[in-house]
Amino acid sequence: MLKRNALFLLIMLWLLAACGSEPAATPTPTTPPTATLVPNTPQPTATATPTPSPTPIAPLVSVMDQTVVEDGRILVQQVVSPAAGWLALLAEPDSEAVLGFTAVAPGLNESVTVTIDPLQASPELTAVLIADGGKIGLFEFPGADEPMAGETAAASFAITLDMPLPAITIASQSVTEAGQVAVAEVFALEPGWLLIYADAGGVMGDLLGFIRVEAGRHSNLSVPIQWRQATARLYAVLHQDAGQPNRMDGADMEPPVVVNGSPVVVPFSVTLPLDVFVLDQPIVNGEVVVERVFVNDPAWLAIYFDEDGLPGRIIGFAPLRPGVNEQIVIPVVETAVTSPLHILIHEDSEPGDDFDFPVNDPPLRVNDQFQNSVTFATNPGNYFLTQDQAWQIGADGDTATVILPLVVLDRDVWLVIYNDVGGAASEIVGRAALSPGIHRDVPVEIDLAAATGVLHAALHRNEGDAGQFEYPDGVDTPFGGQTNLVQSPFSRIGE
Numbered sequence: 001m002l003k004r005n006a007l008f009l010l011i012m013l014w015l016l017a018a019c020g021s022e023p024a025a026t027p028t029p030t031t032p033p034t035a036t037l038v039p040n041t042p043q044p045t046a047t048a049t050p051t052p053s054p055t056p057i058a059p060l061v062s063v064m065d066q067t068v069v070e071d072g073r074i075l076v077q078q079v080v081s082p083a084a085g086w087l088a089l090l091a092e093p094d095s096e097a098v099l100g101f102t103a104v105a106p107g108l109n110e111s112v113t114v115t116i117d118p119l120q121a122s123p124e125l126t127a128v129l130i131a132d133g134g135k136i137g138l139f140e141f142p143g144a145d146e147p148m149a150g151e152t153a154a155a156s157f158a159i160t161l162d163m164p165l166p167a168i169t170i171a172s173q174s175v176t177e178a179g180q181v182a183v184a185e186v187f188a189l190e191p192g193w194l195l196i197y198a199d200a201g202g203v204m205g206d207l208l209g210f211i212r213v214e215a216g217r218h219s220n221l222s223v224p225i226q227w228r229q230a231t232a233r234l235y236a237v238l239h240q241d242a243g244q245p246n247r248m249d250g251a252d253m254e255p256p257v258v259v260n261g262s263p264v265v266v267p268f269s270v271t272l273p274l275d276v277f278v279l280d281q282p283i284v285n286g287e288v289v290v291e292r293v294f295v296n297d298p299a300w301l302a303i304y305f306d307e308d309g310l311p312g313r314i315i316g317f318a319p320l321r322p323g324v325n326e327q328i329v330i331p332v333v334e335t336a337v338t339s340p341l342h343i344l345i346h347e348d349s350e351p352g353d354d355f356d357f358p359v360n361d362p363p364l365r366v367n368d369q370f371q372n373s374v375t376f377a378t379n380p381g382n383y384f385l386t387q388d389q390a391w392q393i394g395a396d397g398d399t400a401t402v403i404l405p406l407v408v409l410d411r412d413v414w415l416v417i418y419n420d421v422g423g424a425a426s427e428i429v430g431r432a433a434l435s436p437g438i439h440r441d442v443p444v445e446i447d448l449a450a451a452t453g454v455l456h457a458a459l460h461r462n463e464g465d466a467g468q469f470e471y472p473d474g475v476d477t478p479f480g481g482q483t484n485l486v487q488s489p490f491s492r493i494g495e
Contacts, residue, residue, distance in 0.1 A: 057082040057107065059129045059153035070163045072118045074100070076127050079109040085148065086130040086139055089114050091261060093126045093156060096142045103137075104129070118161055119189070122261030128154035166257050168194070168236050172269040175227050181209070181270070183221040183236065188213050192241045193254055196225050199233040204265075208234070210248055212241075228275055232296060232323045238264040271296050274364065274371060276343055280380035282410035284437045286334040288316060290343065293325045298348040299364065300355050301325075303332050303341055304373070311342040311373050317355050319348070342373040382409045382479065386457050386490040393448070400448045402430070402490075404457060407439040414460040414469055414476055417444050418487070425456035425487050431469055433462060451492075458487040 060080035068074065079087050081104045088101040100116040114127075134144025147153065169185040181196055191214050197204040209225035223236075238257040243249030256263035275294040288303055299320040304311035316332035332341075349360040364371055384407040391400040407415060415432045418425035430446030446455070459479045464470035471477060480486040 059148045059150050061087070061127050061129055061153060061155040063127050063155050063157045065158040065160075067160045067162045068116075068118050068121065069161075070118065072100075072116045072121075074114045074116060074125070074127075074159070076112040076114065077110070079104050079112050079129065081106055081109065081129055082148070083131070084136075085132045086141070086145065087112055087114060088128055088130050088139075088141060089116055090126045090128060091120075091122050092124065093154070095126070098141065099125065101130070101139055101141075118163060119166070119257065119259050120261070121159060121161070123160075124156055124158050126154055126156045161260065164189070165259050166238055166264050168238060168264060168266045170236050170266050170268050174271040175225070175230065175273070177227070177273050179209075179225050179227040181223045181225050181234070181236075183223060185217065185219050186213050186221060186238065187217045188215055188238060188257070190215050190240070191245075192257060193239040193248060194221065194223060195237045195239055195251060196223050197235040197237060198229060199231040199235070199267075204235050204237070205231070207251055210239075212246065212248075213238075227272055228277070228292075228294075230270065230272055230294075232269060232272070234268055234270055236266045236268065274345055274366060276301075276345070276374040278343060278374060278376045279406075279408060279438060280377040281408055281438055282380070282436060283332065283334060283337050283378050284410075286331055288330045288332050288341070289438055290328045290330065291326065293320055293328060293345070295320050295322060295325070295345060297322055298351045300346040300348055300357075300361055301328060301330065302344050302346050302355075302357070302363075303330055304344065305336050306338040306340050306342060306375075311344060312338075314357070315341075317346075319355070320345070337378055339378040340375040341378060342375050344371065344373050380408065380410075382411065382413060382459055384408070384415070384457060384459065384488065386488045388491045388493050390494040391446075391448075391451075391492055394445070398448055399445050400451065401443050401445050402455065404442045404444065405440065407434060407442050409434055409436050409439070409459075411436055412462040413479075414462050414471075415442060415444060416458050416460050416478070417446050418456040418458065419450055419452040420454040420456060420489070421452075423454075425458065428471075429455070431460075433467065433469075453492050454489055455492070456487045456489050 057080060059082055061076065062078040063076040066075060074089060076087060083106050085104055086101050087104050089099045091097040091099060099120055100114045102112060102114050104112060129148040130141050130145045131148050133146055134140040139145060166189055167187045170183050173182055175181060186194055193210050194213050195210040196208045198206045198208055206229055208230055209223050211221065211223050239254045240257055242255060243253040272294050277292040278290045290301060293301055301318050301320050302314045303316040305313055305315050315336045316330045318328050318330045345364045346357055346361045347364055355361055385405050387405055389403060391402060393400050402417060413434055415434055416428055417430040419427050419429050427450060429450045430444045432444045460471060460476045463475045469476055
């Protein structure tokens with residue numbers, strides 16, 4: 001029994017050795033650490049890492065000086081836009097005159113092309129970024145779309161046109177009484193009009209004449225003008241055919257052709273025929289009034305009495321300056337007045353000196369011939385002119401004013417306005433008192449309620465009390481008598 005137990009114990013020891021197991025160590029008990037607490041000390045908290053924000057894109061326009069041809073294409077090298085918008089080309093900085101535009105995407109846009117009308121361009125243009133602030137995708141500048149802020153959001157650049165340009169070639173010249181202006185050459189890109197204007201203090205004045213020009217080059221053109229309204233300096237201007245095709249609708253409807261931002265205008269000088277316009281007139285206060293005289297150089301205007309139908313002796317004179325002279329007043333020797341009188345233009349041999357004919361200042365010669373005298377009557381009676389017209393309505397709404405362009409009188413008169421019944425003068429609706437002499441653009445106030453669409457002007461004597469119209473019960477009777485009224489009708493135009 002004892003042997004059996006010893007054998008069992010040996011077998012167990014062998015098995016334990018074969019498994020390599022070791023007896024577990026008994027742990028030695030330790031005392032846990034204790035933390036020392038500091039009263040009222042805040043405890044640290046965790047902080048989130050900040051999210052980086054993108055840097056805003058600054059608007060940028062980069063463009064170089066360039067040459068432009070007929071197609072009008074402008075190349076802008078770089079455009080940087082913070083958002084979808086527009087690139088616009090303006091005639092000048094801070095202008096609202098847009099020559100062309102195109103859409104640009106957010107970010108970098110390279111080699112952006114904008115097409116313009118090269119004839120409308122000025123020598124320097126401005127490319128500017130425009131924000132799409134209104135309806136998306138609709139260009140609304142000026143308006144809801146406004147230029148982007150920033151010094152680099154716009155850039156100016158110069159352009160040079162490399163293309164045939166509209167042009168006029170015209171020389172200084174003499175204009176004969178036929179009234180034709182010679183134009184050496186006109187080049188037009190499109191059909192249009194060539195207009196001739198008078199000068200008005202250094203700017204274009206009245207339109208004198210015009211012709212139509214087709215597209216292309218034209219030589220040796222002739223433009224008929226109203227030479228009596230001309231001045232020593234004229235302007236030739238090329239206009240578009242912007243109204244009804246092939247019809248001149250007026251300078252306002254047919255704007256000038258523009259190149260590099262300026263109209264195609266060529267000033268030129270002319271020598272015009274001597275021109276004298278004088279009205280038949282009574283001699284009032286010892287003076288003669290000559291309506292218009294044109295001379296090319298300083299001169300003298302001389303009044304001659306009549307001697308057997310020819311100029312006799314000089315009874316009055318006045319100086320003339322080069323160009324148009326209007327409403328020239330010439331004192332005359334009243335006791336030597338005849339009817340008719342004669343007018344001749346004399347040279348001013350020594351400008352600034354007194355008139356000393358016959359020693360100096362002889363009558364002007366025209367084409368190496370003596371000029372014909374201009375004659376006028378000094379006993380024309382009383383007469384006037386009327387014209388159809390719009391009425392000038394008074395502020396009170398009860399009256400209107402009509403204008404008579406000319407009244408010539410040798411006595412005190414009443415200018416009387418009648419309304420119309422059945423084509424004849426009827427009721428008096430207005431009047432004005434006038435003295436002897438030449439009266440231009442005479443206003444007469446009329447009763448608006450009594451006025452008709454056709455009115456009649458007539459002259460009445462002014463022989464009663466001053467300022468009192470004594471008719472029909474008085475002496476201020478019509479010229480021609482009650483049954484044969486001397487009158488002139490005129491009509492209202494416009495409303």
